């Protein structure tokens with residue numbers, strides 16, 4: 001009997017905010033495996049903010065996703081059939097199969113992972129791309145020194161939560177910025193940050209000033225817009241800003257900087273980066289992050305939507321901050 005695969009395609013490009021109408025769910029038959037191929041049943045699908053950029057046909061670091069193709073994305077699953085000597089049925093693997101229940105490939109893009117001490121889903125979070133992103137921006141751009149102050153926005157999220165915990169391990173004062181009292185409480189009480197500012201309440205600049213009495217030496221930017229303005233105004237001379245994401249601008253109009261002169265007067269280093277362009281650090285970063293997770297020394301949280309059909313709604317919700325920690329879709 002022919003098995004079917006369910007897939008979510010990019011049906012149209014958003015005009016303004018993305019909507020569920022930009023996606024289409026289809027069922028396609030699975031062709032028999034050819035020699036050298038592997039078939040994976042995806043268990044988890046990673047939903048990430050960068051996917052919003054790929055939906056547009058605009059200038060970016062990566063080509064737009066073609067219309068009518070399966071939405072791009074990281075996946076973690078299990079080999080269910082193999083005609084490739086490097087993989088056997090039952091192997092747990094991570095790959096980039098995108099928004100679909102089954103993936104088929106020649107194995108070149110798959111990595112077998114050990115789930116003895118690290119849960120499969122964590123390979124899409126703290127021990128995957130978001131974790132390496134945190135590791136790279138913090139260690140290679142901010143280069144934290146003990147006693148310094150590091151601030152990170154979207155602090156309860158997949159990337160931000162790792163940044164602050166690694167900064168604490170480096171002996172820094174770690175201050176988060178997040179949306180809402182519940183997320184801020186989690187950032188301090190569970191993740192161990194020294195403070196967390198709720199940017200949706202109070203006066204962001206005044207609250208950040210109170211939480212950073214010695215100024216800010218390193219700022220890890222996930223958000224942009226007004227949050228960047230407030231952080232910029234607290235930067236110490238020769239501070240470093242790792243520009244990782246600008247999620248406040250993905251769906252909306254760009255927000256101009258209010259005080260760009262601070263870049264000069266504080267002699268700041270501002271470095272944008274794309275983690276997939278730094279594959280040389282991945283083995284070291286993944287080894288360190290995997291050890292921390294296995295030893296329960298790195299906390300993380302997941303928001304899990306159940307079923308492929310929930311992916312578009314969960315993705316759009318994440319862009320509005322409805323996720324609490326790494327946003328995943330559980331497919332089985």
Ligand SMILES: NC(=O)c1ccc[n+]([C@@H]2O[C@H](COP(=O)([O-])OP(=O)(O)OC[C@H]3O[C@@H](n4cnc5c(N)ncnc54)[C@H](OP(=O)(O)O)[C@@H]3O)[C@@H](O)[C@H]2O)c1
Nearest residue numbers: 049154157158159178179222245246247248273274275321
């Ligand atoms: N450069 C790279 O290579 C790279 C790699 C991975 C990720 N990134 C970037 O890193 C950032 C974090 O990604 P993630 O996967 O860890 O996502 P995440 O933080 O788990 O989820 C996104 C969070 O962004 C916050 N947010 C959304 N709209 C916002 C707004 N208008 N103003 C302020 N905050 C807003 C929300 O948190 P609150 O509820 O706290 O507002 C939301 O939960 C994203 O900008 C992403 O594009 C970059």
